[in-house]
Amino acid sequence: MTDSRPMDVPIIRLGDVLVTGLINELDDKAATAFAEELTERIAAERAKGVLIDISRLEIIDSFVARTLTELSTMARLLGARVIVAGMRPPVAITLAELGLQLAGVETALNAEQGMVALGWRHAPRPPEGGNRRETLG
């Protein structure tokens, strides 16, 4: 309980969207701390959307699944929409086989599509070919 250090997971604000990601397996304490910080940030920054990238997670057990469900319920109560992005195929298979459907949690294929779903647009792409170099340089 003495560990009052903030989570090692950064939460970044992009406009009205908070972007964060889970990297290691969450334990009880870390999950609580993460939920606390995230909800506070949502309230403080009036975020309308939260993107949680889980493409680095290789294992999701029932505890993490429940945490994700709870997080999206909490966020919804605060008026923000949560999108869980980038679940790996083996993880999805395991969850489906365990019958953990993450009910009420929105998913996206990757962070980019998650951002699109939260209302972000692709920046217009530089045309391919000749003047591409100029644009980059």
Added chain:
Amino acid sequence: MNASEAAVRDRLTRALRERGDEIADRWVQLQRERAAIDIGEGELREEADSLIVLLGGALNNSEHGMESVVDAHHDLRDAVMELSLRRERSGANPTATSLAILALKDAVLEAVQRDNLDPREMFPAALMINRLLDEAAALSFSAYVERREEIIQRQSRQLLEMSTPVVHLWRQILAVPLIGTLDTARTQVVMENLLQSIQTHEARVAIIDITGVPTVDTAVAQHLMQTVNAVRLMGADCFISGVRPSIAQTIAQLGIDLSTILTRATLADALAAAVEMTGQESPTAGAPTNR
């Protein structure tokens, strides 16, 4: 091992060594009489010679008790399995192979008898030969079964790989035409292939076409639901197409709840719906297309 058993063992070893040729001749003859075996006499003879030498060696080695002579001697064990597999390849059924090995009993017993054995010694000798060759015959049978098992597994693996292609049907749309019944193993393979393709193609809709699935019972429905859930967890949507009227009836009668799953009657309908779905969400969707 008690003394008399050792003596009998010794006696048998000697008989196998000294009368090996005789035994081999008789065995080949018996095999040709009893079991319809389609192997040349020369090859049979060669096989018999080496097996008899190995048997003699195994009996001579008194380290191991009589319980598992064949099992304990790897060269003998390999020889018996090799024999069984050779016969399997030449088309002999396992009964013929076992009978052929059991015929060696007669050959050995006859040879031992010719040594003018004391009748009191004859009985334990017969018992020992019985135990030894019964074990060998059982091993030949299990080698045959193992071989067949291996073939069956390889074939079902091939079938599994063959029968679950993932087709890139349209931009951001994948389809899996399922053919045959869905069991747990196939569901697993379908899911793995489909999810992997969703990731590589960044697909947003997957269509599972069940036109080729003969019946949908609760187990199949369960597997379909699992696949759909896994696809959703990946952040893509999933259609099930090819629901034939009879299947729709069965599903309704069985009371399977597929209400959370998007279904269409044909793959074409599902494709149209999927295109519409991706079109609606794409930033370029302005005016509705005329169709």
